[in-house]
Amino acid sequence: MAEKVLMTALSPTMEEGTIVAWRKKEGDSVSSGDVLCEVETDKATMDYEATQEGVLLKIIRGEGSSSSVGQTIAILGDKGEDVSSIVEEAKAEGSSSADGSEAEETAAAPEAKEAGAGKSADDREAGQSGHDVSSGGPVKSSPLARKIAADRGIDIAQVSGSGPGGRVVKADVESFSPRSAGTAASSAPRTVAAGEDQKIPVSGKRAVIARRLAESKFSAPHYYLKSSVKMDGAMAARTQLNKELADKAGFNAFLMKFVAEALKRHPDVNAGWQGDHIMQYGSIDIGLAVDLGNGLITPIVRNCGNKGVVAIDDELKVLIKKAGDGKLSPEEYTGATFTISNLGSFGIEEFTAIINPPGAAILAVGSIAKSVVVNDQDEIDVAQVMKMTLSCDHRVIDGAAGGRFLFELKQIIENPVRVLF
Amino acid sequence: MAEISIRDALNQALDEEMARDERVFLLGEEVGEYNGAYKVSRGLLDKYGAPRVLDTPIAELGFTGLAVGAATVGLRPVVEWMTFNFALLALDQVINNAAKMRHMSGGQLNVPIVFRGPNGPAEYLSSQHSQALQSLFVHIPGLKVASYATPYDAKGILKSAIRDDNPVVLIESEMAYAWTGEVPDEEYTIPLGKADVKREGSDITLITYSKPLRMVLEAASELESMGVSAEVIDLRSLRPLDEEAIYASVRKTNRAVVVDESWPMASVGSHVAWLISRNCFDVLDAQVELVCSEDVPMPYNHRMELAVQPSVEKIIDASKRVLYME
Numbered sequence: 001m002a003e004k005v006l007m008t009a010l011s012p013t014m015e016e017g018t019i020v021a022w023r024k025k026e027g028d029s030v031s032s033g034d035v036l037c038e039v040e041t042d043k044a045t046m047d048y049e050a051t052q053e054g055v056l057l058k059i060i061r062g063e064g065s066s067s068s069v070g071q072t073i074a075i076l077g078d079k080g081e082d083v084s085s086i087v088e089e090a091k092a093e094g095s096s097s098a099d100g101s102e103a104e105e106t107a108a109a110p111e112a113k114e115a116g117a118g119k120s121a122d123d124r125e126a127g128q129s130g131h132d133v134s135s136g137g138p139v140k141s142s143p144l145a146r147k148i149a150a151d152r153g154i155d156i157a158q159v160s161g162s163g164p165g166g167r168v169v170k171a172d173v174e175s176f177s178p179r180s181a182g183t184a185a186s187s188a189p190r191t192v193a194a195g196e197d198q199k200i201p202v203s204g205k206r207a208v209i210a211r212r213l214a215e216s217k218f219s220a221p222h223y224y225l226k227s228s229v230k231m232d233g234a235m236a237a238r239t240q241l242n243k244e245l246a247d248k249a250g251f252n253a254f255l256m257k258f259v260a261e262a263l264k265r266h267p268d269v270n271a272g273w274q275g276d277h278i279m280q281y282g283s284i285d286i287g288l289a290v291d292l293g294n295g296l297i298t299p300i301v302r303n304c305g306n307k308g309v310v311a312i313d314d315e316l317k318v319l320i321k322k323a324g325d326g327k328l329s330p331e332e333y334t335g336a337t338f339t340i341s342n343l344g345s346f347g348i349e350e351f352t353a354i355i356n357p358p359g360a361a362i363l364a365v366g367s368i369a370k371s372v373v374v375n376d377q378d379e380i381d382v383a384q385v386m387k388m389t390l391s392c393d394h395r396v397i398d399g400a401a402g403g404r405f406l407f408e409l410k411q412i413i414e415n416p417v418r419v420l421f
Numbered sequence: 422m423a424e425i426s427i428r429d430a431l432n433q434a435l436d437e438e439m440a441r442d443e444r445v446f447l448l449g450e451e452v453g454e455y456n457g458a459y460k461v462s463r464g465l466l467d468k469y470g471a472p473r474v475l476d477t478p479i480a481e482l483g484f485t486g487l488a489v490g491a492a493t494v495g496l497r498p499v500v501e502w503m504t505f506n507f508a509l510l511a512l513d514q515v516i517n518n519a520a521k522m523r524h525m526s527g528g529q530l531n532v533p534i535v536f537r538g539p540n541g542p543a544e545y546l547s548s549q550h551s552q553a554l555q556s557l558f559v560h561i562p563g564l565k566v567a568s569y570a571t572p573y574d575a576k577g578i579l580k581s582a583i584r585d586d587n588p589v590v591l592i593e594s595e596m597a598y599a600w601t602g603e604v605p606d607e608e609y610t611i612p613l614g615k616a617d618v619k620r621e622g623s624d625i626t627l628i629t630y631s632k633p634l635r636m637v638l639e640a641a642s643e644l645e646s647m648g649v650s651a652e653v654i655d656l657r658s659l660r661p662l663d664e665e666a667i668y669a670s671v672r673k674t675n676r677a678v679v680v681d682e683s684w685p686m687a688s689v690g691s692h693v694a695w696l697i698s699r700n701c702f703d704v705l706d707a708q709v710e711l712v713c714s715e716d717v718p719m720p721y722n723h724r725m726e727l728a729v730q731p732s733v734e735k736i737i738d739a740s741k742r743v744l745y746m747e
Contacts, residue, residue, distance in 0.1 A: 143703050144704050144706040170675060
C-alpha cells in the first residue's frame with residue numbers, strides 16, 4: 001500500500017523546509033531510519049530520516065524545492081504499485097514554494113510592467129497572472145485574496161497562506177508586506193544590468209529571522225541602557241590566561257563568562273516573558289549572534305554559570321564551526337536565556353540590538369578603542385574603552401534591575417577579580 | 422402591536438382575506454368542525470359557514486384536484502394539507518395541473534390557489550412523517566414557494582399568496598405554530614419574492630428560511646460572544662428567490678453558510694450555495710458551507726433524530742470553517 005512521505009518539522013520553529021539533496025533515488029528501497037534527503041530548515045540543514053519502509057516510488061518535491069510542514073514530498077510503497085492518483089493528489093496540495101517556472105514568472109513581472117506603456121498593459125498583465133494562479137497553479141488562494149492581491153499589485157505566490165492546506169486568504173494578503181514574505185524561489189538570482197531593480201527571493205532562514213525579530217521588536221517593549229567600560233583590566237587578564245593556553249581563548253568567551261557572572265548575581269535578568277508568568281531560568285544559557293553571510297544564528301553555550309572561560313571557549317569554537325557549515329541542531333540554537341551580539345570587529349562603536357526570545361535581554365557590544373578618559377585623580381588619561389548597550393524587555397526587567405545588572409557587568413569587566421567576590 | 426402566535430397570525434390572514442374576497446374558500450382534512458389539525462382555521466367555519474370552509478375526505482389527490490379546478494374557473498381556494506408528507510399523494514395535481522395550466526392555455530387560464538401546511542421534521546414521527554419536502558415544489562417552474570418563521574411574516578405572506586394569481590405553496594412548521602411575535606394592528610402584506618435581513622452583521626452571512634431561522638439567530642448570538650458579527654438572511658420566498666439580497670450580504674461579509682433542514686441533494690440550500698459560488702466568486706474568502714440534514718431517512722430514536730438535523734453547534738462549526746477560526 002503506497003504511503004505519502006510528508007515534510008515534518010525538523011526543528012521546533014520550522015514551518016517550511018527546502019530539500020537540498022535527495023539521498024535516495026526513485027526505485028531505491030528504504031528502511032526505517034535511512035536518510036531520505038537533506039532538508040534546509042529555518043536554521044540548519046538536517047537529515048530527513050525515513051520512518052516508513054518500502055520502495056521510493058516517486059519523488060514529488062525535487063531538489064531545491066520547498067514544502068510546508070505536512071506537504072507530501074515523496075511516495076513510498078511496494079515495487080510496481082500504481083501511484084498516479086496519489087501523485088495527482090500530492091501535486092494538488094499546492095505549495096507556498098516556488099519552483100523554477102514560478103520564479104521566472106515572478107522575476108518577469110517587473111519587466112513586463114516596464115514594457116507596458118500604459119495602464120491597460122499593466123491590467124492585462126495582472127489579469128493574466130491571476131488567471132495562471134487560478135488554473136491549477138501551485139498557489140492555493142481564495143478568490144477574494146486573489147482579487148485583492150491583483151488590485152494591489154501583489155504577486156500572490158509571495159504571500160504565505162494561513163488557511164487550510166496553505167490557502168492564501170484575505171487576511172494573509174492584507175497583512176502582507178514585501179519584507180515579511182515568507183516563501184522563496186530557491187533558484188539562483190538572475191544577473192541584471194546596473195541600475196535595474198532586483199527581486200531577491202526570501203530563503204526559509206531569512207523568513208524566520210524576519211518573523212522572529214519582528215515578533216520580538218513589536219511585542220516586547222524594548223528599552224536601552226548604555227555604559228562605557230574600561231577594558232584594560234579585562235585585556236590584561238586575557239593576555240595572562242592565554243600565556244598558559246596552547247589554544248588561545250577568544251574575547252567572546254571572556255565576555256560570556258563575565259556576563260554569566262553578572263547574571264548569577266542578578267538572576268532576575270536571566271528570565272523571559274511567558275504571557276501569564278515570568279520564567280526565571282535556572283541555567284544561564286548564553287547565545288552569541290553569529291554572522292552566516294546570508295543570515296545569522298545564535299549558537300548557545302549552556303550553563304555558562306558553571307563553566308570556566310576555557311570550557312566556554314572550546315564549546316564556542318565547535319558551535320561556530322557547525323554554524324558556518326549549517327550543521328547546528330535545533331537544541332544548539334534555541335532557548336537562549338540571554339544573548340550577546342558583538343559588532344566590534346566592524347568598528348561599530350555602539351548599537352542597539354533586538355531581544356532574542358525567550359530571553360528578555362541582549363547585550364550589544366561595540367569595538368574596543370583608545371579613548372580619552374578622566375581618571376580617579378581628575379587627570380586626562382588614555383584607556384581602552386568599549387561601549388555596550390543592554391536591550392531589555394520591560395515586561396520582565398525594570399529599568400533599575402537592568403541598571404544594577406549592567407553596572408555589575410561593567411565592574412566585573414573592569415576588574416575581573418571581582419568574580420571572586 | 423399585538424404579540425400573537427404564528428397559528429393566530431395565519432388565522433387572521435385567512436379571516437381577513439375571506440372577509441375581503443368572497444371567492445376565497447378553505448378546504449382540507451378537519452379544517453371545519455375540528456378547527457384544523459393545528460387550529461389554524463379556528464372559528465372560520467362558524468363565521469363563514471360550510472360552503473366556504475370544507476371538511477374533505479382523507480383523499481389528498483381528490484380534494485387538491487377539486488381546488489385546482491375551482492381556481493381554474495375563478496375561485497381562490499386555500500388548500501390545507503395536514504402535512505406535506507400526505508401531500509405527496511396530490512403531487513400530480515400540483516405539478517401537472519396547477520403549475521402548468523397557465524402555460525398550457527397560453528395564458529387564458531390562471532390558477533390562483535394556495536397550498537399550505539406543516540413541512541419538515543417535528544419530533545418522534547419517524548421517517549415517513551418527518552420529511553422536509555420543499556425541494557419537490559421549488560423544483561417546478563410555474564409554482565411559487567414561500568416560507569415564514571415569524572408571525573409578522575406568516576400573516577403578510579399568506580395574504581399576498583391568497584391575492585396572487587399563481588399557485589403558491591407555503592411551507593409551515595408544526596414546531597413553529599406556537600412561536601410568538603409582534604404583528605401590527607393595521608392591515609399589511611409582504612410581497613412574495615423578498616428576503617429579509619433578520620440580523621445585521623459584517624463578518625459572515627448565515628442564510629436560512631423556515632423553522633431553522635430560530636437556531637440560526639441563536640448561533641449568531643453565540644458567534645457574537647466569540648467576536649464575530651453575523652448577518653442573518655431569511656429567504657422567506659424560495660421561488661422566486663431574492664438573489665440580490667443574498668449577494669448584497671455576501672459582498673459585504675465575503676463568506677456564507679447556508680442552513681437548510683432538508684436533505685443536501687438538489688435542495689434549496691445546495692442551489693443557494695451554488696448561486697453564491699457562481700455569482701460571488703470574486704468576493705469569497707472561503708468555500709460556501711451548507712448545514713443541512715444528514716442524507717438518511719429520519720431515525721425514530723430521539724437522540725439520533727436530533728443528531729441528523731442542523732443544530733446551533735453545527736452552524737457554529739461551519740461558520741468557524743469559513744472564518745478560518747479553527
